[in-house]
Amino acid sequence: MSQPTATTPAQPAGTEALAAAARSVVDAVVRAGDHCAERAAELAARLRAIADELDRCAPPLQDRLGEMREFSRSVKYNPVTGPGNPFSPPLDCTDPDDAGDGTVRGAVALGLPYQGPPGHVHGGISALLMDHMMGVANGRAGVPGMTARLTLDYHRPVPLYQELTVTARHRSSDGRKVLTTGTIGAGGETYVSAEGLFIQPRTPLRE
Ligand SMILES: CCCCCCCCCCCCCCCC(=O)SCCNC(=O)CCNC(=O)[C@H](O)C(C)(C)COP(=O)(O)OP(=O)(O)OC[C@H]1O[C@@H](n2cnc3c(N)ncnc32)[C@H](O)[C@@H]1OP(=O)(O)O
Structure with missing residues (x-):
């Protein structure tokens, strides 16, 4: 496998890849807009199924809030630079x-x-x-x-x-x-x- 170079940025892996994919979904939803209206219900059901799958992985909220106090996690998941947060641009x-x-x-x-x-x-x-x-x-x-x-x-x-x-x-x-x-x-x-x-x-x- 070829190594990333200055012109081929490293692809995200793990949860960062998941966040990048979710980010690209958000971007595509807004860019497609009403142009995907006919398929909107079907696509929404597929996305909902993925969200349900992720929900089943999530720990109890209090546990997650506790671990998010750690500095490394606040860096990874913050809404501006956080590579693990689909809300961040990043x-x-x-x-x-x-x-x-x-x-x-x-x-x-x-x-x-x-x-x-x-x-x-x-x-x-x-x-x-x-x-x-x-x-x-x-x-x-x-x-x-x-x-x-x-x-x-x-x-x-x-x-x-x-x-x-x-x-x-x-x-x-x-x-x-x-x-x-x-x-x-x-x-x-x-x-x-x-x-x-x-x-x-x-x-x-x-x-
Ligand atoms: C190697 C390392 C890498 C590091 C890499 C880092 C990576 C990681 C980066 C993450 C970056 C996230 C950045 C997001 C930052 C948020 O988004 S923070 C969230 C938004 N802000 C808030 O929620 C704050 C809400 N407000 C509060 O909690 C409280 O009002 C505060 C601000 C803590 C102040 O309360 P307090 O500690 O009780 O302070 P207090 O005694 O009332 O006032 C102290 C002094 O400040 C003055 N003051 C207080 N408020 C005001 C005001 N609004 N206007 C003017 N003066 C004021 C007072 O007059 C007083 O002045 P002096 O009398 O001493 O002269």
């Missing part, structure tokens, strides 16, 4: 740092499931990307915290189907208060800029 943050200035970077292209205004990304999705990446920047700076306030400036509509660069940087800390900024842009243009106030918890979120 934003690729595998090489996040950095011009040596503490800025984390990620790349993502968003399709129709993320549309707000026609042809453009929903503003709430931009807020989600910003919130998460600023959280990652804080984690890397050693000051993880809860979002207390998130302010976004939407300078230009964010295009669908275009690779976007998402950046975030921890700026300063004052006691438990952490100030962080971020941007979403492409080709040197900034579409969204954000500022967040994060509060470090009195006791760690994770054991």
Whole structure:
């Protein structure tokens, strides 16, 4: 079997392959839209059967919530970068740092499931990307915290189907208060800029 190269990215395996397949179903459902109306009932029954099969694998919810407190699982299943979560685009943050200035970077292209205004990304999705990446920047700076306030400036509509660069940087800390900024842009243009106030918890979120 040939090894993956820079031009042939590694295919996901295991639960990540499952999430990737589910993600492609979501994408295809929205792209097909009413054009698959005649087969919708039949396809829905097949998808429901798969969901039922997965449900039978799932542990009791309290057990699953407990294991999701583990850092590695929160990374794998989070809704922005998590390769195990079909809800995540996912934003690729595998090489996040950095011009040596503490800025984390990620790349993502968003399709129709993320549309707000026609042809453009929903503003709430931009807020989600910003919130998460600023959280990652804080984690890397050693000051993880809860979002207390998130302010976004939407300078230009964010295009669908275009690779976007998402950046975030921890700026300063004052006691438990952490100030962080971020941007979403492409080709040197900034579409969204954000500022967040994060509060470090009195006791760690994770054991
Ligand atoms: C190697 C390592 C890699 C790491 C790689 C990491 C990967 C992993 C990344 C995951 C990244 C996920 C990132 C998602 C982040 C969320 O999505 S968090 C979820 C959304 N946020 C929430 O649910 C927060 C809800 N709010 C709360 O729980 C509480 O209000 C808070 C924010 C914890 C604050 O409560 P508190 O600790 O009791 O704080 P409190 O004493 O009231 O206030 C402390 C100070 O903050 C000020 N403050 C509090 N709230 C506000 C506010 N809204 N506005 C202004 N000031 C405020 C207070 O005035 C006070 O100021 P001082 O009097 O000290 O000057």
